Amino acid sequence: MSNQDFVILPGPSSISFARSMAKQMGCDIADLEFKEFPDGENYFRIVSDVKGKRVLLVQTLSPPVDHHLVQLLLLAKKLSETGAFVYAICPYLGYARQHREYLSGEVVSLKVVGQLMASMGVKRLVTVDIHNVEGLGLFTFPAFSVSAIPFLADYTLSKEDLSEAVIVSPDFGSSARVETFAKLVNRPYCVFEKERNRVTGEVKIKPPPLKLKGATAYIVDDMISTGGTIVKAANVLNEYEVKEVIAICVHPVLTINSVEKMSKAGVSKLIASNTIETEYSKVDVSKAVVDHLKLLG
Numbered sequence: 001m002s003n004q005d006f007v008i009l010p011g012p013s014s015i016s017f018a019r020s021m022a023k024q025m026g027c028d029i030a031d032l033e034f035k036e037f038p039d040g041e042n043y044f045r046i047v048s049d050v051k052g053k054r055v056l057l058v059q060t061l062s063p064p065v066d067h068h069l070v071q072l073l074l075l076a077k078k079l080s081e082t083g084a085f086v087y088a089i090c091p092y093l094g095y096a097r098q099h100r101e102y103l104s105g106e107v108v109s110l111k112v113v114g115q116l117m118a119s120m121g122v123k124r125l126v127t128v129d130i131h132n133v134e135g136l137g138l139f140t141f142p143a144f145s146v147s148a149i150p151f152l153a154d155y156t157l158s159k160e161d162l163s164e165a166v167i168v169s170p171d172f173g174s175s176a177r178v179e180t181f182a183k184l185v186n187r188p189y190c191v192f193e194k195e196r197n198r199v200t201g202e203v204k205i206k207p208p209p210l211k212l213k214g215a216t217a218y219i220v221d222d223m224i225s226t227g228g229t230i231v232k233a234a235n236v237l238n239e240y241e242v243k244e245v246i247a248i249c250v251h252p253v254l255t256i257n258s259v260e261k262m263s264k265a266g267v268s269k270l271i272a273s274n275t276i277e278t279e280y281s282k283v284d285v286s287k288a289v290v291d292h293l294k295l296l297g
């Protein structure tokens, strides 16, 4: 299969990411008419002929998550009805944090998302740094997660002075990613132990015994949502008298005052990928998806 066999359909939430993929792959971008009605409903018309084509429907599931999910489902349904083979490319996969029933009675939201996609005709899913790879097992069709970490590491190596750098994982969940990042930038790393009370949501961090005084600490996480995890880690790092705290994440979800909260906690800079398009999304990681698609070829 060559790249010419793919057509890219940029969903409203991932226009730049989709264009970057199309440029690298040298494939066509499908023509789409889209408008949002004053009441928030979506209107779509797929103008290009996509019958028999492999269509990469690129739509990140960032906030407003449900709105973006419905947009993806509407488009997937029309594409599949038209006879296209639909790949959902979700650079950020909303609902991935609820991949399990932690407390009895909880909805396994990611499983429902997978079922909705399947019933609208999605045949493949590619995402970037899914919160937990266990989540991929909930899909009834092949689902893949590619990593943005090498791209974030390359960017950091090229832009930052890492001579005094320590890489920090704010919890065990991110430790594998952080270990990879630390190896790529060739700096030491440590893992903070985090405990989240799943009822109240309260998070506590215990620092490991490691000399941090005077270091530039780079906290690396898969996502920053409220900023609470980064703030707690930054507070611990400041108690240890680090020189500077910088936050790096794959998915800058960045809800309610998260940037201000991190800034108040002494975080001097935020480096993020473009799985969600924000002013901090300096690192284009669409190549991770493109490389994966080439491997499938």
Ligand code: R5P
Binding pocket: 170, 171, 173, 174, 221, 222, 223, 224, 225, 226, 227, 228, 229, 230
């Ligand atoms: C948690 O397990 C994740 O890796 C992130 O640390 C967390 O989701 C970040 O969320 P927040 O910014 O709301 O603390």
